[in-house]
Amino acid sequence: MSVSKHPNKDAYELILDAIDVGVFRPGDRLVESELAERFGVSRTPIREALQRLETQSLLARDGRSLIVASLDHNQLAELYVVRAELEGLAARLAAQHSTLEEIRVLRDMVASDLELIDDPSALSRANKRFHRQIHLASHNRYLVQQLDLVHRTMALLASTSLAVEGRGETALAEHGAIVDAIERRDGDGAEAALKIHISKAFETRLKHDSANMDAVS
Structure with missing residues (x-):
């Protein structure tokens, strides 16, 4: 399942929407370069979006990787x-x-x-x-x-x-x-x-x- 590019949404909103509709599921690893290619944006806004999502506990650390968080x-x-x-x-x-x-x-x-x-x-x-x-x-x-x-x-x-x-x-x-x-x-x-x-x-x-x-x- 792919996410269509949307010029009116920033990287943060695009990743959030993808999580919301189940493109990315709990436990899935999010890779900066792959996200940049998927959404057609540069890596800098992707990096900033991932940091913001981690701060909000929607993403979690798994070693050096970021994964979609799950709830206990x-x-x-x-x-x-x-x-x-x-x-x-x-x-x-x-x-x-x-x-x-x-x-x-x-x-x-x-x-x-x-x-x-x-x-x-x-x-x-x-x-x-x-x-x-x-x-x-x-x-x-x-x-x-x-x-x-x-x-x-x-x-x-x-x-x-x-x-x-x-x-x-x-x-x-x-x-x-x-x-x-x-x-x-x-x-x-x-x-x-x-x-x-x-x-x-x-x-x-x-x-x-x-x-x-x-x-x-």
Whole structure:
């Protein structure tokens, strides 16, 4: 799978996008010269981008090489705690500040995503768009920035919980409950619904990871 060159994106954004869509997976080694050739940019901005990504813990050292980082159990738990709090706040603010147009977009997303139930990869991408729309509907730029970083880190997970049988349908029902609360301008309800959604996603992931560990042990 290749990444098309995009003149409006810098090296940092190009590498981030490649990690986000799974071109580079946890454990993959990133080589400066290969990245420069892939993206059609010089090695200097690639080097600076790699340093920035390492500082953000999205890349890790493996000897002298840089690899895409992976998350252990404790890091995963910490990430979901932060995600639940920030996403819950975004939903609360969306209930207070979203426009009618933004609410209709969220409602349309839930309806159209039902067609993706049998395609976990497509549903995962749609899920990211849905959550991003809630972030934007919060109308708080600083919160959006923090959530961007959280969701970039989520890209370090090797699989999506939406691939677990039955989770897609349940997740979309949870999305619907979140939008219902936002539409009612119920900040408490929106925050609670989104936190429940994140908690269920985390629980599903833990069960899935545990089952996989049992299968290979």
